[in-house]
Amino acid sequence: MTRRTAPKRPPIHMIDTEADTLADLAVGVQDRLRQVSELLLEEISRATIHRADRIPGNVVTMNAEVEFVDEASGATRIVQLVYPRQADIAANRISILTPVGAGLIGLRDGQSILWPDREGNERRLTIVKVRQASCDEAMAN
Structure with missing residues (x-):
């Protein structure tokens, strides 16, 4: 019998204060959004945590603009x-x-990253470019 293992997820990085806020947020929605809550808590637990002034500029953080490709559809999206x-x-x-x-x-x-969508189908999301929000943009949010 061959056992299939889940693909290893890439290393990720988070800002310490964002990780704390996101963990609280994920726990708070656990009853309503179980899948997303569990996925987010899992990502936080495996992340390398940094102070905000030490996070690399090419890492997706809160308020960052992200260009990525959804390989299932081939669509490129730019989102914040x-x-x-x-x-x-x-x-x-x-x-x-x-x-x-x-x-x-x-x-x-x-x-x-190979990641489930709302229906549970696995999709590969590939980061093309990350642009950090300016201080003014981040404060507005």
């Missing part, structure tokens, strides 16, 4: 990763509490 209250899909601001948002956090330019 935001907290739920700032989410606005028409403005390309996606919530961290979506499967895609939880999958993007902590990745770097060029990395890919």
Whole structure:
């Protein structure tokens, strides 16, 4: 009998204060958004944690603009990763509490992750480019 193992996820990095806030957020929605809550908590637990001034600039953090390819559809998207209250899909601001948002956090330019969508289908998301929000943009959010 051959046993199939899940592909190893790439290393990820997070800012210490964001990781704490995201953990609280994930625990708070566990009853309503079980899948995303579990996925996000798992990502936080495996991340290398940094102070904000030590996080590499090419890492997806909160409020960063991310260009990525959804390899299942071939579509390239540019989105800003935001907290739920700032989410606005028409403005390309996606919530961290979506499967895609939880999958993007902590990745770097060029990395890919095999990640479930809302229906449980695995999709490969590949980061093309990360642009950090300016201080003014981050404060507005």
